[in-house]
Amino acid sequence: MNPQLSxxxxxxxxxxxxxxxxxxxxxxxxxxxxxxxxNGAGKSTLVNTISGLLRPRVGSIRFEGQRIEGLPAHRRAxxxxxxxxxxxxxFPFLTVHDNVxxxxxxxxxxxxxxxxxxxxxxLLPLLRTRRSQLAHTLSGGEQQMVAIARGxxxxxxxxxIDEPFLGLAPRMVxxxxxxxxxxxxxxxxxxxFIEQNVExxxxxxxxxxxxxxxxxxLSGPSAELLRSAEVKRIFLGEFAG
Amino acid sequence: MSxxxxxxxxxxxxxxxxxxxxxxxxxxxxxxxxxxxNGAGKSTLFECISGFYAPDAGEVExxxxxxxxxxxxxxxxxxxxxxxxxxxxxxxxTVAENVMVGxxxxxRDVRHAREQAHEWLRRVGLLEKANAHARTLxxxxxxxxxxxxxxxxxxxxxxxxxxTGGVDQRSIPAxxxxxxxxxxxxxxxLLIEHNMRVxxxxxxxxxxxxxxxxxxxxxxxxxxxxxKVVEAYLGQAYVA
Numbered sequence: 326m327n328p329q330l331s332x333x334x335x336x337x338x339x340x341x342x343x344x345x346x347x348x349x350x351x352x353x354x355x356x357x358x359x360x361x362x363x364n365g366a367g368k369s370t371l372v373n374t375i376s377g378l379l380r381p382r383v384g385s386i387r388f389e390g391q392r393i394e395g396l397p398a399h400r401r402a403x404x405x406x407x408x409x410x411x412x413x414x415x416f417p418f419l420t421v422h423d424n425v426x427x428x429x430x431x432x433x434x435x436x437x438x439x440x441x442x443x444x445x446x447x448l449l450p451l452l453r454t455r456r457s458q459l460a461h462t463l464s465g466g467e468q469q470m471v472a473i474a475r476g477x478x479x480x481x482x483x484x485x486i487d488e489p490f491l492g493l494a495p496r497m498v499x500x501x502x503x504x505x506x507x508x509x510x511x512x513x514x515x516x517x518f519i520e521q522n523v524e525x526x527x528x529x530x531x532x533x534x535x536x537x538x539x540x541x542x543l544s545g546p547s548a549e550l551l552r553s554a555e556v557k558r559i560f561l562g563e564f565a566g
Numbered sequence: 567m568s569x570x571x572x573x574x575x576x577x578x579x580x581x582x583x584x585x586x587x588x589x590x591x592x593x594x595x596x597x598x599x600x601x602x603x604n605g606a607g608k609s610t611l612f613e614c615i616s617g618f619y620a621p622d623a624g625e626v627e628x629x630x631x632x633x634x635x636x637x638x639x640x641x642x643x644x645x646x647x648x649x650x651x652x653x654x655x656x657x658x659x660t661v662a663e664n665v666m667v668g669x670x671x672x673x674r675d676v677r678h679a680r681e682q683a684h685e686w687l688r689r690v691g692l693l694e695k696a697n698a699h700a701r702t703l704x705x706x707x708x709x710x711x712x713x714x715x716x717x718x719x720x721x722x723x724x725x726x727x728x729x730t731g732g733v734d735q736r737s738i739p740a741x742x743x744x745x746x747x748x749x750x751x752x753x754x755x756l757l758i759e760h761n762m763r764v765x766x767x768x769x770x771x772x773x774x775x776x777x778x779x780x781x782x783x784x785x786x787x788x789x790x791x792x793x794k795v796v797e798a799y800l801g802q803a804y805v806a
Contacts, residue, residue, distance in 0.1 A: 341704060342734050364604065364760040365731060521604060524801020538735050551803045560799050562762035564790035 327390060329354040329515055330375070330406075330483055335384030337367075337374050344370045346539045348384070352483060357509055357516045359526035359547070362536035363560055368519045369411055371536065372485050375517075376408035377401045388483070403431040407481035411488050411519075413472040417461035421471050424460050425452060428478030438478060445474050448507060466497030473504065477514075484508060486518040490525065502529050523560065527551045535559055567630060569594040569754050570615070570723055575624030577610050584610040586778040587624070592723070592756060597749045599769030599786070600758045603798055606775040608758045609651055612725050615756075616648045617641035628723065642671060647721035649712040651728045651758075655700035661711055662687065662696040668718030679718075686714040690744060706737045713744070723754045730764050742768055766790060774798070 328351040337345040344367045352358050360368050373379045375386060377398030386394040393401055402408075407428075415424050425445070429438035446453045449470050455463065460471060469489060476484050489505065490498045506529065508514050520526040527533050527547040535543040535550070537559045543550070550556055557565040568591035577585040584607045592598055600608050613619040615626050617638040626633045633641050647668075656664050665683035666676070673679055687693045690710040695703065703711060709729060716724060729745065730738045738761075745768055749755055759765040765772060765786070772789040774782040776798040782789045789795055793805045 342706075346735075363762070522801065523799070524803045527803075557796065557800065557804055560762065561790045561796065562766035562786070564766055564787040565762075565796070 328352060329356075329389060330517070331385075331387040332371075332375060333385050333387075335371070335374060335386070336382040337370055337379055337384075338382055343382075344539050345374070345381075348536070348539065348541045350534045350541055350544065352515050352517050354482070355509060355513055355515055356532065357505065357518075357530045359530035359533045360517065360519045360536065361523055361526055361533050361550075361556075364521075366536040367539040368536055369487055370539075372408065372487055372517070372519055375401075376406055376485060378408075399431065402479050402481075403433055405480070405482035407476035407479045407484050409472050409476045409484065409486040409489070412491070413468050415460040415468055415472055415475070418459055420457050420459060421452060421463070422456045424471055425474050425478055428475035429480075431479055434478060434480040437480070441478055441480060445477055448511070449474050449504070464497075466493050466500065469493065469497070469501055470504065473501075473508075477508065477512075481514060483515045483517060486516065488519055488521070490520060490522065498525065505529060523556065524551065568592060569596075569629060570756070571625070571627040571630070572611075572615065573625045573627070575611070575614055575621050575626065577607075577614055577619060577621045583778045585614065585621070588775070588778075588780055589624075590773055590780065590783060592754060594722070594754055595749075595752060596771060597745075597755045597757065597769050599765035599772040600756060600775065601760075601762065601765055601772055601789075601795075602775035605777070606798075607778040608775055609727060610778075611775070612648060612727055612756075612758060615641075616646060616725060639671075642719050642721075645720070645722035646725065647716035647719045647723075648725035649709070649716050649727055649729065651731065653705070653708045653712055655703070655708055655711055655715075657699075657701045659700055660697050661692060661700055661703065664700050664711055665714045665718045668715040671719045682718055683714070686718050689717070689747075690714045691740065706733045709733055709741070717748070721753070723756065724748070725756045725758075727758045728760060729757065730759065730761050738764065762790070 330352040333349045335345050335348040362368050374381050429435050489501050505516055509516055527550055530547050532546055533550045534541055570592040573589050575585055575588045602608050614621045617636050628644055662683050665686055666679045669679035669682040687696050690713050692710045730741055772786050774789055774795045781794040782792040796804050
């Protein structure tokens with residue numbers, strides 16, 4: 326079966342500064358995939374390129390068989406790719422409700438936005454209980470939930486989350502982990518996420534892709550990557566393997 | 567006697583203990599790597615050593631003389647220079663003028679300072695940019711400029727904060743080579759590095775921080791295998 330998302334031989338540069346070198350990854354429909362790698366490996370650049378915030382110099386991105394690397398970001402959102410940005414990027418002085426509604430901007434999602442929201446409220450009760458609260462007054466974990474809800478309002482087939490657990494208390498990390506799993510299990514949405522914490526990521530994901538210095542050097546089922554000597558070498562250097 | 571002594575150094579920001587009772591010594595001529603996951607307290611440690619932050623408790627000494635409490639410029643005159651993770655060139659000056667600012671901490675002779683600036687720019691491979699404005703440089707070139715400016719202050723101890731961070735992969739080997747040359751020339755270096763391959767390649771000794779505390783201090787091979795370090799970077803599952 327063809328993967329839902331297929332990225333191949335991607336080179337991405339900021340001016341002369343090339344960050345990704347022939348990067349590639351695949352996500353099957355309904356899969357949870359973690360993108361791992363040390364600081365500066367190019368994880369956010371990869372996800373930003375998939376969502377269309379950055380343009381690759383060369384390489385292909387296919388979504389449900391269609392080449393999309395030439396599409397602008399809003400068109401990619403409309404065909405089913407949602408991107409929850411690093412540090413959440415909510416509109417701090419809008420309410421929870423308004424932040425979430427803005428996620429349903431695309432023409433496919435907009436007519437159904439009330440129904441989508443009603444469905445999300447059962448998954449995330451804070452959308453109702455905190456409805457009129459300004460986003461900046463929420464805790465970090467609550468903000469992350471609202472950011473994920475905003476992504477889901479676009480009715481994506483693939484949800485990409487950049488560092489869902491960044492700066493969260495352990496209890497919140499657990500809640501967000503459960504949420505990600507439910508999004509996949511109950512709604513069939515594939516999830517691609519970036520995370521620094523290797524063990525935590527692989528316990529949540531079906532599969533991991535490891536970036537090292539801008540190259541996707543390793544990918545495999547989570548169980549294989551957990552305890553892999555190669556993963557140790559990538560994060561801790563030659564002596565660690 | 568050790569060149570640098572850090573004794574029970576602590577620094578808090580509100581409820582967060584960025585550095586907790588950090589102690590270590592660095593002998594003259596050593597090249598020591600400081601590693602740790604995001605938020606470990608590495609940059610805070612540099613800020614405390616270089617006088618940008620006043621620690622809440624503990625001491626920093628250079629050859630037995632207290633540095634704690636001195637302003638950054640005085641710490642620099644005592645022989646401790648640093649680079650910044652977030653690059654801070656003087657934007658309105660040329661590349662050579664930036665480096666002269668460093669040299670002028672040691673001499674009042676502007677011509678002499680200019681000569682020294684050009685010499686350091688040659689050493690870091692930036693001489694052809696001497697008359698360019700600092701703001702026109704690429705990130706990699708700015709890193710080299712920071713290095714030249716710090717070196718021009720004539721330090722005995724150089725603190726390098728992420729010298730390869732944000733630098734094009736192709737420029738890293740040359741920067742690593744430069745660090746090696748400086749060390750071979752007798753300079754003592756303390757190197758914050760996220761890139762473990764860089765740090766294990768150049769450092770003789772590594773100090774690992776996690777959540778503000780020293781969790782390992784020793785040879786790179788021992789530190790990279792330390793269960794506490796493996797757990798901090800990867801999680802309990804990877805501890806053999």
